[in-house]
Amino acid sequence: MSTRLSKEQRFLCLLLCQALTGDCPGELPGQPDQTDMKRVIQTAQRHKVLPLLYGVLCEEWRGQPLEEADRKYVESISRITVKQSYRLLFLTRFLVESLEEAGVPVLVLKGSGVAGLYPVPELRKSGDVDLLIPGDLLDAAREILEGKDFLVKEGQHANHHLAFRSGDGIDLELHTMLAEPFRDAGINRGMDRLLPMYFEKKGYGDCMGVRLPVPQGPCQALQLLLHMLQHFLRAGFGLKLLCDWVVFWNREEAWGAAPEFLRLAEACHVRQFADTVTMVCKEFLGLREDLPMGRSRDRKLAEEFLQDVFAAEEFGKADKDRMVIVEGNSLWAYVKEFHYQMKLNHPKASSYVILWPGLWVVTLAVFLHNNRKLNRGRTRDILRSAGNRSRLLQQIGLGEK
Numbered sequence: 001m002s003t004r005l006s007k008e009q010r011f012l013c014l015l016l017c018q019a020l021t022g023d024c025p026g027e028l029p030g031q032p033d034q035t036d037m038k039r040v041i042q043t044a045q046r047h048k049v050l051p052l053l054y055g056v057l058c059e060e061w062r063g064q065p066l067e068e069a070d071r072k073y074v075e076s077i078s079r080i081t082v083k084q085s086y087r088l089l090f091l092t093r094f095l096v097e098s099l100e101e102a103g104v105p106v107l108v109l110k111g112s113g114v115a116g117l118y119p120v121p122e123l124r125k126s127g128d129v130d131l132l133i134p135g136d137l138l139d140a141a142r143e144i145l146e147g148k149d150f151l152v153k154e155g156q157h158a159n160h161h162l163a164f165r166s167g168d169g170i171d172l173e174l175h176t177m178l179a180e181p182f183r184d185a186g187i188n189r190g191m192d193r194l195l196p197m198y199f200e201k202k203g204y205g206d207c208m209g210v211r212l213p214v215p216q217g218p219c220q221a222l223q224l225l226l227h228m229l230q231h232f233l234r235a236g237f238g239l240k241l242l243c244d245w246v247v248f249w250n251r252e253e254a255w256g257a258a259p260e261f262l263r264l265a266e267a268c269h270v271r272q273f274a275d276t277v278t279m280v281c282k283e284f285l286g287l288r289e290d291l292p293m294g295r296s297r298d299r300k301l302a303e304e305f306l307q308d309v310f311a312a313e314e315f316g317k318a319d320k321d322r323m324v325i326v327e328g329n330s331l332w333a334y335v336k337e338f339h340y341q342m343k344l345n346h347p348k349a350s351s352y353v354i355l356w357p358g359l360w361v362v363t364l365a366v367f368l369h370n371n372r373k374l375n376r377g378r379t380r381d382i383l384r385s386a387g388n389r390s391r392l393l394q395q396i397g398l399g400e401k
Contacts (some may be wrong), residue, residue, distance in 0.1 A: 001194045009310055011036055011040045012043055013284040014287055018056050019119070021246070022119070025124050031234055034067055037057075037066060038067075041057075041070055044239075046313045049125070049240050049243060050074060050077050051078040051081040051082075052120075052243065057071070057073075078123060081124075085122040085126060086208070087145070088111060088126050088128075088129060089112045091129060091166070092112045092129050092131075092210075095131060096108065096131070099144060102141075102144050104144065106133050106213060107131065107198060107214060109130040109131065109132050109175060110130050110224075110244075113207070113214040113220075114224070114244050114247075115207050115208075117205075117247040118214075118247050121207050125240065128173060129170065130173045131172070131173070131175065132178075145172070145174070149165075150164040150165065150167075151165055161174055161176065178222070178226050179226040179229070180230050182230070184269060186269040186338055187226075187268050187269050187270060190267045190268030194264060194267065198215050198216075202216060203215060203216035220248070221248055221249070221254075222270075224244055225273065225274055229270060233314075236308060236311070237308065237314075238309060238310075238314045240312045242277070242280065242309065245278070245287070246286060246287045248279050249278075249281075250286070262274075262293060274293055274294075275294045276302075276396045277292050277398060278294025278296070279297065279301075280306050281294070283299065283302045284302070284306060301395055304392055374399050
C-alpha cells in the first residue's frame with residue numbers, strides 16, 4: 001500500500017480541518033484548480049462528509065471559487081442532509097421518550113448524539129437511529145417499538161443489536177452491547193464490565209435545541225472508538241468517523257475527560273488503537289496537540305492508516321475486495337477468522353461442537369452466495385486484501401505477530 005496521500009486527499013484533509021476547527025494551518029500542495037476541486041467534492045461525497053464543507057467551499061476557499069454546477073451540487077447535497085438530520089433528530093426524541101415513559105433506560109449512540117458536537121450539527125450526515133438499552137429489557141423494548149409501527153428487519157446476524165424499520169423506511173438499531181463481540185476476549189470482557197457504567201453515569205447532550213440522553217464524556221469517547229475499531233476490523237470506515245473523533249476532543253468540556261478515557265481504553269485493550277486514531281487526527285484533521293494520547297508522530301504509519309480510511313470510503317463499500325482484516329498472514333490466521341465468522345453468525349448453534357462441520361459448510365455457502373449477490377471481488381482477491389490489511393493491524397499493535 002502506498003503511504004503517499006494524493007493531491008486531492010491532502011486538499012480534502014485541509015478543507016475538513018478548516019470546517020471542523022475554523023483554522024487550516026497546513027501547507028497547500030500547490031494551488032488547487034477546478035479539476036482538483038471536482039475530485040475533492042467527489043471524494044468528500046463518497047465519504048459522506050461533503051455537507052461539512054458547505055461553508056468552507058462556498059467562501060471560495062484559498063481564493064479558489066467553485067464552478068456554478070459544483071456549487072449547486074454542494075448546496076443540493078447539504079440541503080438534503082439538513083432535512084434528513086432534522087427528521088432523524090425528532091424521530092430520535094420520539095423514540096427516547098417512548099422508551100423512557102415505559103421505564104426502559106436508553107442512551108443515544110452516534111447519530112444525533114454526535115451531531116450536536118459539530119459546529120453546524122445539521123450538516124453531519126446520519127442514516128439511521130442507534131439506541132443503547134439494557135439487554136434484559138430488549139423484549140420489552142421490542143414490544144414498545146412494534147406498537148409504534150416499527151417492524152423487526154428480517155435476516156439479521158448481529159449479536160449486539162436488533163434492527164427495526166419504520167413505516168416510512170427509517171432504520172433503527174436497538175443495541176444491548178457497546179459493539180459487536182470481537183475476537184479479542186480481553187476487549188469483550190472489558191465491554192461487559194463497563195456496560196453498566198453507561199447507564200449509571202448517563203449524560204445529556206444538546207443537538208439543535210433538543211436534549212438527548214448520551215453516554216457520559218469518557219464513555220462516549222470509548223463507544224466512538226469501539227465503533228471505529230469494529231468497522232476497521234471488518235471492511236473499514238471512512239473520514240466521517242475521524243471527524244467525530246476530532247469534534248469530540250476539541251471541545252473545552254472534553255479536556256478533563258482524557259485520563260478517565262485512557263483508563264477505560266486500557267481496560268478494553270484498545271489503548272494502542274486510540275493512540276493511532278488520535279495521531280492521525282492530530283497530523284491531518286486539526287485535533288488539538290495537547291491531548292495526552294497519540295503522541296507518537298510516526299508519519300508513515302499515520303499516512304498508511306489514513307490511506308486505508310480513504311480506500312474504505314464510508315463503511316468499506318468502495319473496494320469490492322475488502323471484507324475483513326485477518327489477524328495474521330498464515331493459513332491458520334485465515335482458518336481462525338473463518339471459524340470466528342461462523343460463531344458470530346450462529347451464536348447459539350456454535351456452542352455445540354458436534355455441529356461445527358455443518359456450520360462451517362453453511363458459513364462458506366453463505367459467504368460465496370453473498371459474494372456473488374453483492375458483486376464483490378473474487379474470493380482470492382478478498383483474502384489477499386484481508387492479509388494485506390492485517391499487516392497494518394500488526395503495526396497498530398492489535399494483530400498477531
